[in-house]
Amino acid sequence: MADPVISLVIGRIVDLLNKNSVFLKDVERQVEKLKVDLVWMRCFLKDAEQRQDEDARIRNWVFLVRAAAYDAEDVIEIFASKVESIKDKGFVTRLAYYPWRNVSLNKIGKEIESLQTRLDDIAASREKFGIKNLGEGTSTHGEELQRIRRSVEDKDIVGFEEKTKSLVAELLKEDKNRRLVSIVGMGGAGKTTLAKKVYNHADVRTRFDCHAWVCVSSSYNHKETLRTIIKQLNPITNELLDMLEKMQEQDLEERLRQDLQDKRYLVVLDDVWKEEAWDCLAGAFPDVNASSRLLLTSRNREVAQHADALSHPCELKTLGQEDSWQLFLKMALGHGANAGCPPDLEEVGREITRRCDGLPLAITVIGGLLVAKKKLKSEWEKVLNNFSTYLSRSQSGVLAILELSYADLSPKLKFCFSYLGLFPEDHVISVRKLIQMWVAEGIIQKRDAKNLEETAAYDVEQLCSRNMVQVAETTVDERIRSCRVHDLLRELAIRKAEDEIFFQIHDTRDDEISAKSRYLAVHSLPLDKNYFGSSTPPLRSLLFFNVRCHRKNISLIFKSFRKLRILDLENVNMYFNLPKGIREVRLLRYLNLRGTYISRLPHSVGCLRYLQTLDIRNSEYRLRVKVSNFIWKLESLRHLYAYWMVCDVPLKIEGLRNLQTLSGIRFEDVMHNNMITLTSLQKLGIVVDDRSEIDKLCMHLSEVGNLKTLHLCCNSDMRWPQSLAGLSRLHHVTELELVGLDLRMLPLDFPPNLSRLSLRSTYLMDDPMPVLEKLGQLSFLKLKATYFGPQHVVISRHGFHQLKFLELSRLLALDEIKVEKGALPQLRCLRIRSCSRLRKLPEELKHISSLDALELVDMPKDFISRLDADLVSSVPNLRTF
Structure with missing residues (x-):
């Protein structure tokens, strides 16, 4: 197997050479020789890869080859970025370009010669290191999986049935004292899987007043663990989050005790490594004769016995x-x-x-x-x-x-897997975010640029099918929404990545930033002005995690990070505007400012000609971000996420042929642009108000042929006076979301090919089902805080004949759902969330043979206790949260 880094970098060098052949023709010979030498060296890397763990000299040789390959790509790409910056300049500037071009070509020629000398020296040292010439015939794994299987589900693990019954019985024992039940075993023995089976068992869910699950992990953080449990026991509000961030340990412990006082609770403490972690937590769990239980999993039997000397741990040997x-x-x-x-x-x-x-x-x-x-x-x-x-x-x-x-794994999948090591332990990773990072890194190579994300999604499926990555959450149509990496596999990813892609995780204040780091993840660090010190590593990816409370300026001198492709500052509360120096990072492809509270983007962001993903969503849904009129310059842009962008002049977006996702743009800005020029646009989110003319908007969008998803969000508190009849013109739209539109009644016309519909805060006064059930292709329907009319809804005979997923959320006046015989014949999943007045589930559900899952989220305890036993037994998967 060829080295993953070399394989990818050589591919990118070839691509750069082809794209810039006109500008590099005077140094083409040097570039071509550089490429040939790297390809030649790749022939020896299979043998080296298999032997580098045994021989430090070979490991050093491989390190030198990788470093040279990275530097070669940087030299060519930085030159190409300078060429791009000249393209749209005026005539005088372009005239001045010619002498600059000669100087730059001379400079790049010298840099390539220097790299060539390095490669010659490395090649000469190969014989000394004893690496055999395996020749061009070295085979690589080129077969693709014949089919994609789902990641292993809990029901697929055999041998846990008796242990599950035993643990459930232990939790349900009639013992008024607070008791601890534990599961111990080596890493990968299935402790968490077994704990989840027990935690989600129907008898266990109905027995306890409240439930919480927290992963303690080896990097134990007492405050964060307490916060995690408290958040699961209370409605999430900004006030709660702010209060928890300000609380000291003693205050958090007292708050948790209050939340659990006089309740029968079940708390799972998953993956407890040290006795000290239990000692810190034990006092926060009151023992008030309510038959409360704690379920603990650990690799260390002594930890479980220390937590409860009278307990006999359930031991998973193998x-x-x-x-x-x-x-x-x-x-x-x-x-x-x-x-x-x-x-x-x-x-x-x-x-x-x-x-x-x-x-x-x-x-x-x-x-x-x-x-x-x-x-x-x-x-x-x-x-x-x-x-x-x-x-x-x-x-x-x-x-x-x-x-x-x-x-x-193939070289590409090796790189993808190693990249996962950057994320913190037990981190649930958004697959969409991960895919966009891989694309930005150039890991995903495909001639048809529109299908890059599809290719990357397939790579995620491959990793999951091989059980190198675990599926955390799927969509209704079984696409992977989020994933995670088991800690043993993450350990392997880190071990490989440290050697192969110059990877570093910085998680203590005393760690030094290596001058050789190219991929740096900052975990749970208070940052200061001297964070990087005098070190200026050639970073390609810089990611921050768990630094939400930081309120000081992060000292990022952008001139020092000109090789950066990915900058992820999500949830770093910077409370200041992005420095203008961001223009120096011309190779940047992914910029994530979500949750940073940045209120304005500088015009210099328009210099980022390679930028593919820009996320400026703030934590507050209605918090606006002021954007200068530069978006149209970002010709490589594929995804732009915002909740609400504002600009002093109509925002120009015409001509962005790569743009696939655009959210948070105002109605008036859409109307000022020829949207047909956005030839790749698939998802569009528009901010509207009571003056927006939806009929004209729909006419304007009717010829945008690739548009599949449309979100309309109203930021006005006034009654919605406009007609929505124009929606019927949107033949290409298959997914529609309406948020905050005070409709009072539904339109009679929807996009004719609509398959997914979400209505949120639409204040309907009439039962929406008679209109919605006639949408012939509708397979997904979500109603949240939508209906405030009479107390029941009726789904008539043969209604919703294609619907597979139905969610009813926060319908606070709803007390009855009537389902006539023959309705919902294809329904697979019914989710009911926070419908506090609902008395019971419709009897007809037990006759819907396709119904596989019934999910009850934040429903009253008495509603759960009144569930019909025959109905419950007829649904394969009953989940209560």
């Missing part, structure tokens, strides 16, 4: 031989275990299972690797025969197995 085999068959063959194993594969399959030593994580990862391979004995034997090599590299057999799965 799966038994037969359970391991059944799990292996499910994962490796992609079907139920009862189907059996092909006879010629059984012997080698059982040996692979034996070497996994009963660890569920190891079995699922190896199974994910094998499912992508041909069902041939020779292919399975290759995996088996490589075990000893990988086991010898690490004292941890688990990491060795995980490393085997890593080694089988």
Whole structure:
């Protein structure tokens, strides 16, 4: 397998060479030789990659090659960015460009010669390091997965049934005292999976007054743990968040005690590593004879016994031989275990299972690797025969197995997986955000630029199908919305990334920023003016996490970060406007300012010609961001997120042919632009008010052929006087969201091909179902704080014949849902949230054979207790939150 960094960088160098051939023709020979030398060196990297853990000299040789490849890309791309900056200048400036061009070409020529000398020196040292020439025939993994499977769900883990029953019984014991129940076992043994089964068990959910789950983790933060629990026990408001941020530890402990006082509570403390962590938390959980319970998971049995000496931990040693085999068959063959194993594969399959030593994580990862391979004995034997090599590299057999799965990834997927190590432990990662970062990094290469995100989404699915990444949340149509990385796999990602992509996580004040770092993640640090000191690393990605409370200027001298592609400042409360010096970071492709409270963007952002993603959404939905009239200059822009952008003049956006997502733009700005020029636009979010003429807007958008999603958000508190009849002109729109429009009654016409509809705060006074149930292609419907009329809604016979997902949220006057026989024949999921007056669920639900999931969120306890037993038993998945 060729080195992932070299493979990607060479591809990007070739692309840069092709794009700038006119400007580089005088140094084309040097650039071409540079590319050839890097390709040549790549031939030796498979052998080096397999041996670098054993030999520090080889590891150093590989390090030098990677560094040279990065520097080569930087030299060419910085020159290309300067060329781009000249394109739109005036005639006089373009005349002045010619002498500048000669100087710049001379300079880049010298830089390439310097790089060439470095490569020659590296090549000369190869023989000394003993790296064999493997030749051009070195094979790489080019097969794609034949099918994408879902990540393993809890129900797929075998061998936990009896333990689940035992733990549920333990939690439900008639013991008035507060008791602690614990699960212990090695990493990857399934402690969290088992805890989730117990926590979500129907009997457990109905027994306790309140529930909370917190992951304590090895990097324990007492304040943050207390805040996390309190947030789950209270409605989330800005006042609560601000109060929690200001509270000291003692105040937080007292608040938690008050929230739990006189209640029967269940709190899960997942992944507790140290006895000190329990000692800090124990006093915050009152014991008031209410039969409350704590469920603790830990890798350390002594931690569980220290927390409760009378408790007998449920110990997950490993799966038994037969359970391991059944799990292996499910994962490796992609079907139920009862189907059996092909006879010629059984012997080698059982040996692979034996070497996994009963660890569920190891079995699922190896199974994910094998499912992508041909069902041939020779292919399975290759995996088996490589075990000893990988086991010898690490004292941890688990990491060795995980490393085997890593080694089988393509260079691109290796890079993608390593990149995940930047995110904090147990962090739930937005897949959309991750995809945009990968695209910005140039990890995703495809000729058809419109499909970059689709390609990246497929890469996420590949990682999940191999169980290298876990699915955290999916959409109704089963797309992956968010993911996370198991801590063992994250450890592997970090170990690989530190060597391969010059990666650094900065999580203590005493850490020094390495001058060689190219990917830097800042975790939970109070920042100060001397944060980077005198170090100016050649950073490509700079990400901040958990620094929400920071209120001082971050000392980012942008001239020092000219190689930066990604700058993620999400939730860093800067409370100041972005410095004009941002123009110096000309290679920047991803700029995330979400939740930073920045109120104005400087005009110099218009210099960022490579910028693909710009996120300026503030924490406050109605907080405006003032934007100078520069958006039209960002010709590479693909995604622009805002809640409400304002500009002194009509905001120009015409001609942005790469723009796919545009949100937070005002009605009047849309009307001043020829939207047909936005040939890639798929998602559009418009801020409207009571003066906006929706009919004219729809006419204006009717020819935007790729527009699929339209959000209309009203920032006016006045009654909505305008007609929405023009929506029927939007033949291309399949998803519509209306927010804050005081409609009182629904329009009779909607986009004719509408499949997804969300209505929020629309203040309807008539039952909306008679209109909505006639939308023939509607598959997704979400109503939130939408209906304030009579106390019931009626879904008539054969109504909603295509609907698969229905959510009714915060319909505070609703006391009854009537569903006639034959309605909702395709419904898969019904979610009811915060409908406090609803008395019961409709009886007809038990006759909807397609209904797979019933989710009840923040519903009254007496409503849960009155659930019809026959109805509950007829739905495969009942979830209460």
